[in-house]
Amino acid sequence: MLALKVRSFDIPAGNLLTYFPESNVLIPKTTDQRSKTPSYKSVLVELWI
Numbered sequence: 001m002l003a004l005k006v007r008s009f010d011i012p013a014g015n016l017l018t019y020f021p022e023s024n025v026l027i028p029k030t031t032d033q034r035s036k037t038p039s040y041k042s043v044l045v046e047l048w049i
Contacts, residue, residue, distance in 0.1 A: 006049060016045055 011017050018026065026045050027038050 016047065 009017055027040060027043055029038075031038055
């Protein structure tokens with residue numbers, strides 16, 4: 001993702017708040033075998049500021 005605006009929000013440390021569909025590029029295209037849905041709640045990302 002390029003040209004982002006970073007803002008401060010009151011969320012727990014170690015978490016990342018994003019908006020969709022802009023952050024869909026962070027979600028792998030693989031799906032959970034059981035539910036056949038992407039793993040939106042457990043995606044490891046690295047934030048460079």
